[in-house]
Amino acid sequence: MADEGARQGRPARPRVGLFVTCLANLFRPSVAFAAVKLLENAGCAVEVPEAQVCCGQPALNNGDFADTRAIARQVIAAFAGFDYVVAPSGSCIGTIRNDYPELFADDPEWGPRAQALAARAYELTSFLTDVLGLDAVVARFDATVTYHDSCSGLRDLGVNQQPRRLLASVSGLRLSEMRDGETCCGFGGTFCIKYPEISAKMVSDKVGNIEASGADVLLGGDLGCLLNMAGRLKRLGKPTRVYHVAEVLAGMASAPGIGERD
Amino acid sequence: MQLRSGSFKQRASAALNDATLQKALGKLTREGFVVKRAKVVAELPEFERLRDEAKRIKDDVLQHLDHYLARYEEAVTRAGGRVHWARDAAEACEIVVELCRTAGAKVVARGKSMVGEEIGVSAALEAAGMHVQETDLGEYIIQLAHEPPSHIIVPAVHKTKAQVAELFAAAHRKLGFDGARTEVADLVNEARQVLREQFFRADVGITGANFLIAETGSHIIVTNEGNGDLSSTLPKVHIVTAGIERVVPTLDDASTLLRLLARSATGQATETYTTVTTGPRRPADLDGPAEYHVVLVDNGRSRMLGGAFREMLRCIRCGACMNHCPVYNSIGGHAYGWVYPGPMGAVLTPLFIGLDKAKDLPNACTLNGHCADVCPVRIPLPDLLRKLRNLQFERGIAPPALRWGLKAWAFVATRPRLYHALTGPAVRVLAVLGGRRGRLARLPLAGGWTRARDLPAPQGRTFMSAWKDRAHARIPS
Numbered sequence: 001m002a003d004e005g006a007r008q009g010r011p012a013r014p015r016v017g018l019f020v021t022c023l024a025n026l027f028r029p030s031v032a033f034a035a036v037k038l039l040e041n042a043g044c045a046v047e048v049p050e051a052q053v054c055c056g057q058p059a060l061n062n063g064d065f066a067d068t069r070a071i072a073r074q075v076i077a078a079f080a081g082f083d084y085v086v087a088p089s090g091s092c093i094g095t096i097r098n099d100y101p102e103l104f105a106d107d108p109e110w111g112p113r114a115q116a117l118a119a120r121a122y123e124l125t126s127f128l129t130d131v132l133g134l135d136a137v138v139a140r141f142d143a144t145v146t147y148h149d150s151c152s153g154l155r156d157l158g159v160n161q162q163p164r165r166l167l168a169s170v171s172g173l174r175l176s177e178m179r180d181g182e183t184c185c186g187f188g189g190t191f192c193i194k195y196p197e198i199s200a201k202m203v204s205d206k207v208g209n210i211e212a213s214g215a216d217v218l219l220g221g222d223l224g225c226l227l228n229m230a231g232r233l234k235r236l237g238k239p240t241r242v243y244h245v246a247e248v249l250a251g252m253a254s255a256p257g258i259g260e261r262d
Numbered sequence: 263m264q265l266r267s268g269s270f271k272q273r274a275s276a277a278l279n280d281a282t283l284q285k286a287l288g289k290l291t292r293e294g295f296v297v298k299r300a301k302v303v304a305e306l307p308e309f310e311r312l313r314d315e316a317k318r319i320k321d322d323v324l325q326h327l328d329h330y331l332a333r334y335e336e337a338v339t340r341a342g343g344r345v346h347w348a349r350d351a352a353e354a355c356e357i358v359v360e361l362c363r364t365a366g367a368k369v370v371a372r373g374k375s376m377v378g379e380e381i382g383v384s385a386a387l388e389a390a391g392m393h394v395q396e397t398d399l400g401e402y403i404i405q406l407a408h409e410p411p412s413h414i415i416v417p418a419v420h421k422t423k424a425q426v427a428e429l430f431a432a433a434h435r436k437l438g439f440d441g442a443r444t445e446v447a448d449l450v451n452e453a454r455q456v457l458r459e460q461f462f463r464a465d466v467g468i469t470g471a472n473f474l475i476a477e478t479g480s481h482i483i484v485t486n487e488g489n490g491d492l493s494s495t496l497p498k499v500h501i502v503t504a505g506i507e508r509v510v511p512t513l514d515d516a517s518t519l520l521r522l523l524a525r526s527a528t529g530q531a532t533e534t535y536t537t538v539t540t541g542p543r544r545p546a547d548l549d550g551p552a553e554y555h556v557v558l559v560d561n562g563r564s565r566m567l568g569g570a571f572r573e574m575l576r577c578i579r580c581g582a583c584m585n586h587c588p589v590y591n592s593i594g595g596h597a598y599g600w601v602y603p604g605p606m607g608a609v610l611t612p613l614f615i616g617l618d619k620a621k622d623l624p625n626a627c628t629l630n631g632h633c634a635d636v637c638p639v640r641i642p643l644p645d646l647l648r649k650l651r652n653l654q655f656e657r658g659i660a661p662p663a664l665r666w667g668l669k670a671w672a673f674v675a676t677r678p679r680l681y682h683a684l685t686g687p688a689v690r691v692l693a694v695l696g697g698r699r700g701r702l703a704r705l706p707l708a709g710g711w712t713r714a715r716d717l718p719a720p721q722g723r724t725f726m727s728a729w730k731d732r733a734h735a736r737i738p739s
Binding site for chain 2: 020024025026027028029030032033048050051052053054056058059060061062063064065067070071074151152155156180182183184186187188189190191192193194195196197198199200201202203204205227228230231232234235256258259260261
């Protein structure tokens with residue numbers, strides 16, 4: 001989705017607050033470093049507020065709205081001064097953009113602040129393309145890749161063509177779409193722990209489609225889904241490597257993939 | 263209908279381990295209806311606009327439901343029919359049984375109707391000594407199998423061709439069939455011969471209604487088999503059972519909704535039969551029943567109307583949500599344990615029968631949003647599921663381990679310094695445990711994760727601590 005309004009009002013060197021996301025922070029810092037590199041290369045001044053932890057989704061999706069609000073207030077305050085808040089995740093940004101305003105709909109103090117943040121919050125590939133107008137990166141990745149559209153990014157934010165447009169500019173990369181690419185991988189946050197059998201069936205179906213695509217590498221824009229699919233691929237002993245799309249776009253995918261070391 | 267939603271996990275597990283069921287699942291829904299729907303939607307440029315219009319029509323109806331229902335009753339009466347009001351399932355069954363008794367019914371032909379399943383009308387009639395003949399092919403199959411429907415459009419979608427052949431062979435032998443048929447066309451033909459006899463024997467026909475028209479007092483049913491029309495025209499008494507939210511103001515409104523219904527349900531531009539019926543047979547009519555009754559069922563709907571779940575009453579029962587649901591396609595409809603399966607059932611069941619009696623239903627969903635994406639009347643199903651989870655949480659229905667786990671996590675998550683101090687070492691330990699493989703096959707307390715997949719190990723340290731070390735980091739104080 002081209003975001004003309006956002007593009008027009010953009011400062012020359014936008015100050016971007018990076019929302020690291022808890023999964024990138026804990027499991028795969030290289031994703032956040034890749035995001036920083038992409039944003040800085042695109043002319044942004046990137047800062048990482050220390051008072052950030054999580055967007056609150058585990059509480060929100062389990063019906064604990066009171067704790068979600070407490071966490072959301074923390075996020076809103078931490079990112080108040082930035083031109084934009086950007087995260088390498090459609091899921092966390094979906095929460096900030098769509099759910100925060102709803103959570104504070106009746107709150108005269110936090111409601112407007114939540115809305116102000118929501119209007120400036122972007123998923124990484126969407127920010128690079130829709131807001132900054134980027135249509136190419138300088139990177140090389142010699143592999144056939146397939147792309148998993150994570151549900152929140154796809155349906156809450158309309159992220160679908162943005163990563164593909166940028167990937168098309170990566171030299172050596174060939175994209176092979178999988179069947180049912182828009183079907184959930186079975187992660188679903190705490191769903192995969194609360195309903196492990198159903199989740200296992202869903203991720204098994206997904207892994208079958210990944211394999212059938214003939215790709216050597218699976219890419220996606222959300223670490224939750226990627227950890228889930230990588231975990232299943234590794235359990236089955238599949239050779240498919242898994243990276244976050246930011247790592248490939250930033251030319252940082254020479255490191256071991258998710259669930260690999262050497 | 264018997265409620266089994268309390269045992270969702272066991273039923274889901276059984277479904278996942280049932281090889282025959284797994285073979286049947288997804289064929290008709292994911293591979294059939296989903297693909298066909300995408301095709302017919304692409305052929306209709308105004309589809310999104312129609313969805314907006316449908317939502318507007320239904321919202322208007324719900325806002326003024328009392329008014330439209332009163333107009334509808336007047337119109338039905340004017341056309342020579344009679345409207346009966348049922349507060350709940352028991353009352354609805356009483357009314358239907360009484361009408362059938364008065365008609366001296368021995369055999370009752372039933373066209374497929376979800377509200378009929380909801381109120382348990384077949385069981386009530388059987389208990390009153392009448393024979394109920396299901397006339398929809400899918401309903402007939404599951405009647406023979408003594409099972410509830412597993413899908414609202416295709417109730418026997420969980421059955422394989424071989425299973426149907428077996429059921430028919432057993433049931434039709436006494437009617438003179440040799441039980442040798444195994445191909446779909448032959449099986450359909452056999453069922454048609456058996457059912458045709460029953461239509462002529464039926465004293466009362468009971469159908470549902472896709473729409474009730476306030477301006478004319480008509481009801482509309484859409485079917486692909488024509489069984490609904492035979493059920494409503496051949497017997498001398500016709501009873502329509504319908505939820506109070508089925509009413510729409512005009513035939514024009516119904517036609518807008520009809521354009522969405524078939525496309526969303528089965529991927530057809532229109533179903534084979536769309537029938538508008540108004541009142542009993544008039545002197546000039548060639549056919550039709552002598553008596554025409556409508557039983558309007560509330561059964562919890564008016565309660566929903568005034569609360570946070572009103573949007574669910576927009577539902578036109580197309581089944582698109584379940585066709586596109588990866589959970590439904592993994593476990594089938596019976597796991598949900600009541601009348602309505604899939605995402606719409608996960609919202610409706612707790613609202614109809616109680617939040618504590620269907621604890622799992624709102625939770626067994628990844629909130630992937632595919633259902634809301636295809637819902638013709640734009641019901642925000644994932645949001646409604648999350649609201650139900652919120653009610654469970656606030657009323658103490660959520661499991662204590664989850665509640666306390668969340669509270670403890672939120673306590674730490676709202677104290678960034680503490681959070682970063684605790685997660686740093688934890689991540690390092692996990693990274694070490696991951697060893698040279700970079701992943702863990704087992705981890706205490708993480709059995710839910712590691713049962714089917716490895717846990718990719720963290721890279722080594724948290725981003726926050728690594729970032730601090732970066733020379734050009736400018737962290738606001």
